[in-house]
Amino acid sequence: MSVTRLFTTRVRVTRFPAVLLAALLVLVFAETGARAGVSQEDQLFLAADAYYTGDFKKAIQAFGDVLASDPDNLYALSRLGASLAAAGGPGADPAAMEKFDAVLAKAPGHLFSRTWKGLVLLRAGDSALAEAECGQALRLDPDYPPARFVLGLARLEAGNKAGALEQFARLAGHDHAEAEIHAATARAFVRLGLLAAANLEWERALALRPSDPAWASALGALLARQGKDSLAVTAFEQVLAMGPTEASSAARARTYLATALAEQAWKAAGEGRARDALALCRSVLRADPGQAGCLYLARRGGVPAKPMDKSETTQAAPLTPPQPPKPQSPQSTRMTQPAQPAQPAQTGRTQPAKPEAGSEPAQSK
Amino acid sequence: MVSLDGRATRPGRNPSKKFPDLRRPRRSARGFRLALAAMLAWLTLCALARPLLAASPQDPLIQAKKLFDKGRPAEAETLLAEILKREPADERVWALLGRVKIQTGERAGALEALRMALRLSPADTLTRMRLDMIADLAPEAAASHGRAEPAAKTPRPPSALERAAFEELGRAAADPEHVGCGATAPVVLDPLWTLVPDASQPPQPGPSFQPLQPDGDAALELSGLVAARLSASGVGVVLTRHGPYSVRLAERAALAEMSGGAYYLALAVTSESGQSDQSGKPPSPVSPIRVEALVLGPAAAKTPGAVSADAAFASNAARLAALAGPNDPVGQVAPIGPIGAFGQFGATGVMGGKPSAVERLHAQIRRAALEREGYALAARILARCRADGLAEPAQEKGAPVAGDVALLSAIDRPAVLLAVNIRPGPQQARREALEKLAASLAKCILEEGGRCP
Numbered sequence: 001m002s003v004t005r006l007f008t009t010r011v012r013v014t015r016f017p018a019v020l021l022a023a024l025l026v027l028v029f030a031e032t033g034a035r036a037g038v039s040q041e042d043q044l045f046l047a048a049d050a051y052y053t054g055d056f057k058k059a060i061q062a063f064g065d066v067l068a069s070d071p072d073n074l075y076a077l078s079r080l081g082a083s084l085a086a087a088g089g090p091g092a093d094p095a096a097m098e099k100f101d102a103v104l105a106k107a108p109g110h111l112f113s114r115t116w117k118g119l120v121l122l123r124a125g126d127s128a129l130a131e132a133e134c135g136q137a138l139r140l141d142p143d144y145p146p147a148r149f150v151l152g153l154a155r156l157e158a159g160n161k162a163g164a165l166e167q168f169a170r171l172a173g174h175d176h177a178e179a180e181i182h183a184a185t186a187r188a189f190v191r192l193g194l195l196a197a198a199n200l201e202w203e204r205a206l207a208l209r210p211s212d213p214a215w216a217s218a219l220g221a222l223l224a225r226q227g228k229d230s231l232a233v234t235a236f237e238q239v240l241a242m243g244p245t246e247a248s249s250a251a252r253a254r255t256y257l258a259t260a261l262a263e264q265a266w267k268a269a270g271e272g273r274a275r276d277a278l279a280l281c282r283s284v285l286r287a288d289p290g291q292a293g294c295l296y297l298a299r300r301g302g303v304p305a306k307p308m309d310k311s312e313t314t315q316a317a318p319l320t321p322p323q324p325p326k327p328q329s330p331q332s333t334r335m336t337q338p339a340q341p342a343q344p345a346q347t348g349r350t351q352p353a354k355p356e357a358g359s360e361p362a363q364s365k
Numbered sequence: 366m367v368s369l370d371g372r373a374t375r376p377g378r379n380p381s382k383k384f385p386d387l388r389r390p391r392r393s394a395r396g397f398r399l400a401l402a403a404m405l406a407w408l409t410l411c412a413l414a415r416p417l418l419a420a421s422p423q424d425p426l427i428q429a430k431k432l433f434d435k436g437r438p439a440e441a442e443t444l445l446a447e448i449l450k451r452e453p454a455d456e457r458v459w460a461l462l463g464r465v466k467i468q469t470g471e472r473a474g475a476l477e478a479l480r481m482a483l484r485l486s487p488a489d490t491l492t493r494m495r496l497d498m499i500a501d502l503a504p505e506a507a508a509s510h511g512r513a514e515p516a517a518k519t520p521r522p523p524s525a526l527e528r529a530a531f532e533e534l535g536r537a538a539a540d541p542e543h544v545g546c547g548a549t550a551p552v553v554l555d556p557l558w559t560l561v562p563d564a565s566q567p568p569q570p571g572p573s574f575q576p577l578q579p580d581g582d583a584a585l586e587l588s589g590l591v592a593a594r595l596s597a598s599g600v601g602v603v604l605t606r607h608g609p610y611s612v613r614l615a616e617r618a619a620l621a622e623m624s625g626g627a628y629y630l631a632l633a634v635t636s637e638s639g640q641s642d643q644s645g646k647p648p649s650p651v652s653p654i655r656v657e658a659l660v661l662g663p664a665a666a667k668t669p670g671a672v673s674a675d676a677a678f679a680s681n682a683a684r685l686a687a688l689a690g691p692n693d694p695v696g697q698v699a700p701i702g703p704i705g706a707f708g709q710f711g712a713t714g715v716m717g718g719k720p721s722a723v724e725r726l727h728a729q730i731r732r733a734a735l736e737r738e739g740y741a742l743a744a745r746i747l748a749r750c751r752a753d754g755l756a757e758p759a760q761e762k763g764a765p766v767a768g769d770v771a772l773l774s775a776i777d778r779p780a781v782l783l784a785v786n787i788r789p790g791p792q793q794a795r796r797e798a799l800e801k802l803a804a805s806l807a808k809c810i811l812e813e814g815g816r817c818p
Binding site: 044045048049051052053054055056074075078082083085086088107109110111112113119120122123125140141144146149153157161162165166168169172173177179180181183184187191192193194195196197199200201203207208209210211214221224225232251252255256258259260263266290291292293295296297304 | 480483484487490491493494497498500501502503504526527529530531532533534537538541542544550606607608609610611612613615616619620622623624625719720721722723724725726727729730731733734
C-alpha cells in the first residue's frame with residue numbers, strides 16, 4: 001500500500017470532523033477580517049501609528065495615501081510635514097514648510113503647524129523667525145506646551161538665557177500632559193545644569209509613558225549625576241527589565257549601569273576595599289562583560305595598581321599628586337576620587353585587548 | 366513476557382512488529398482527535414458568540430455608545446459620568462467621554478477626558494490621534510460655542526520633587542546669566558589608550574593593532590598630573606580610565622553624561638622617534654602641542670569606521686565655515702586634514718531608542734549647539750596654549766603632524782581632543798617635560814572653567 005493511499009484513506013475516515021471545523025473557523029475569521037477592511041480611517045490610524053512610533057519613512061508614505069483620498073485632512077497634512085522634517089534628507093525642510101503653510105492657509109489657528117514651522121526654522125538656525133512663529137501660537141493658546149518649549153529653545157539658541165528660563169519655568173509650573181515636551185524640557189534643563197527641574201520633568205514624562213526605555217535611561221543618568229547612585233542603578237535595572245526593549249536602548253542602559261557600578265568599584269578599590277571592589281565588579285561584568293575598567297580591576301584582585309612595585313612598572317616615579325580639597329558636594333565627592341590615577345603597569349599581562357568597534361581611534365601617525 | 370534476548374516486553378504486543386498499523390488508529394490517538402475537535406468547536410462557538418455577548422444591552426458602556434451614535438450626547442455624557450463613578454480607571458469610558466465632549470464642543474473637557482484615557486493607556490494610538498486633532502487647533506472654537514469651560518481644579522500642594530525644582534528655578538531666575546556656569550562643574554579627562562595599525566603583522570582579514578605608547582602610558586600619566594593640579598585648585602575631575610586598558614566610546618560617553626562634566630577633554634599621546642635638528646641638539650622629549658580643529662559631523666556618525674575621514678572632513682569644513690562668523694576666533698583656526706579613524710567618535714548618539722519627531726529635531730539642534738560650543742572651546746584653548754608657547758602655529762610646519770584638537774560630537778558635552786607627541790628619552794627629562802606640559806594645560810583648563818559655556 002502506498003503512503004499516499006494510506007494518508008487519503010485516513011483523512012476521509014477519521015479527520016473529517018476536524019477538517020469541517022477548521023473550514024468553518026476559516027470562514028468565521030475571514031468574514032471578520034473582510035468586515036474590518038482597510039478603510040480611510042484605518043489608513044489614517046496606520047499612518048498615525050507609524051508617526052508616533054518614530055517610523056517616519058513609513059509615516060510619510062501612509063499620510064500621503066490618506067491625503068490622496070482626503071486632501072483636506074489637516075491632521076494628516078501637518079503630520080506629513082512633521083514626518084518629512086524628522087526624516088530629514090535633501091529638500092525635506094522646504095517640503096515640510098510647504099505642508100505647514102498649506103495647513104495654515106486653511107486653518108490659521110493650527111497650533112501644531114505653527115509650532116513646527118518654528119522648530120524647522122530653528123533647526124535651520126533662524127531663531128528670530130522661530131520665536132515669532134511660536135509667539136503667534138502662544139497668543140492663540142497660551143497653554144499650548146509645544147509652542148512654549150520651542151519658544152524657550154529658540155531663546156536659548158539666541159543666547160537669551162533669561163527668556164529661555166522664563167518659558168521653561170512656566171512649562172515646569174504646568175503639569176501638562178505632553179509627555180514628549182516633558183522629556184524635551186528635561187533635556188533642556190540638563191543642558192542648563194538645572195538638575196532638580198530636570199528630575200521633575202523626567203518623572204512627569206515617565207508618569208505619562210512609563211515604559212519608555214530611553215527616557216528611563218536618561219533619568220538614570222541624571223540620578224547618577226546628582227549623586228543618587230543607588231536610585232540610578234535601580235533606574236537602569238528597570239530599563240533592562242522592561243522586556244523586549246529596543247536593542248540600542250538596552251545596550252545603552254547596560255553600559256550606563258555597568259559604568260555607574262564600575263565607578264563605585266573603583267572608589268572601593270581606591271579606599272583599599274578590594275573585596276567590595278571585586279563584588280561590585282562581578283555585578284558590572286554580569287551587566288556588561290566587556291567593561292574594561294572592571295576587567296582590569298578583576299584581574300588584579302580588586303587592587304588597582306602597585307605604584308611602588310618596580311617589577312611591575314617601568315615608570316620613573318610614582319605620581320604624588322597634591323591632596324585635593326575637601327569635597328563640598330556629593331557630586332564633587334565622586335569626582336575627586338579618580339583624580340589620583342593608578343600608575344599603569346607595563347608588563348606583558350597588561351597588553352590591551354584588540355580594539356572593538358567604537359574604541360578609541362588610532363592616531364594617523 | 367520475556368523476549369528472546371531477555372528484555373521484558375508488554376504482554377499482547379508482538380515484538381517482531383516494528384511499525385504500528387497505520388490503517389487502524391490507536392485508541393489514544395482517537396481520543397486526542399476527539400479532544401481537538403471539541404476544542405475547535407468550542408473556539409468556533411466563542412468566536413461566533415463574542416459579538417453577541419459584547420453587544421449585550423446590559424453593558425452601560427454599550428448603551429452610552431449607542432446614545433452617542435444616535436446623536437444624543439447629553440444622555441451619553443450623563444451615563445458615562447455614572448459609569449466613571451464606579452470605574453474611574455476605565456480608559457474606554459474616558460475615551461468615549463472625550464468623543465462626546467468633542468461633539469458637544471467642549472474643547473477643554475474633551476482634552477481632559479482624552480488625556481485621562483491616554484494616561485491610563487499610553488500606547489493607544491487612536492486616542493492619541495483624537496487628542497492631537499483637538500489640541501492642534503486654537504481654542505477659539507470653544508469660545509465661540511458659548512459653553513462654559515470647566516472650572517480650574519483646586520491646586521494640590523507641591524510634592525518634594527516639585528518644591529526642589531521650583532526652588533532651583535527661582536534661584537536660576539534671580540541670576541539667569543550664570544545658570545550652567547561656574548568652576549564647580551568637573552572636567553572629564555579622557556586619556557586615550559592610543560592604538561595604531563600594527564605594520565609588523567602580516568596582512569590579516571581583521572585589523573591588527575598595537576599600543577602607540579611603548580614608553581609607558583604617557584596619556585594616563587599626563588592626565589594624572591593635570592588632574593592633580595585641577596583637584597588642588599578645587600575643580601573636580603573625572604578620569605575615563607585608571608589603568609592601561611582601552612575604554613569603549615559608549616562607556617566614555619556614559620561617564621561624561623553621568624558625571625555632568627562641563628567639558629570633555631581627551632588627551633592623546635603619540636610617540637615619535639624625534640630627529641635631531643640642524644644644531645645637533647637632541648630633540649625635546651615632549652613636543653609642543655600642535656593644536657588644530659576638526660569637527661566630525663553626520664557623515665562620520667552614520668557610518669562609524671567605514672566612512673573615509675576625508676569625506677567626513679570635507680562635509681565639516683563647510684559646516685565649520687557656516688558656524689564661524691567673520692569675527693569669530695574660530696575662523697582663525699584652519700582645519701587640518703583627516704586624522705585616522707576619528708570617525709569612530711560618531712558611533713554614539715546623544716539619545717538612544719527611537720526618538721519622537723520633536724525629540725529628533727531637538728537633538729539635531731542640540732548637536733549643532735554642541736559643535737559650536739566645542740569649537741569655541743577648542744579655539745580658546747588653542748589661543749591660551751599658544752600664548753604660553755605651548756602650541757605651535759599650524760602653518761609653520763605645513764603638513765599636520767602630531768597634536769590636534771578634535772571635537773567629539775558624540776558626547777553630550779562640549780568636547781575637545783588635545784594631542785601631544787612624546788618622544789622616547791631619558792625618564793627624568795620626560796617627566797620634567799610632562800610636568801611642564803601638565804601645568805600649562807591645567808592653567809588653560811582653569812581659565813576656561815570660570816567662563817560660561
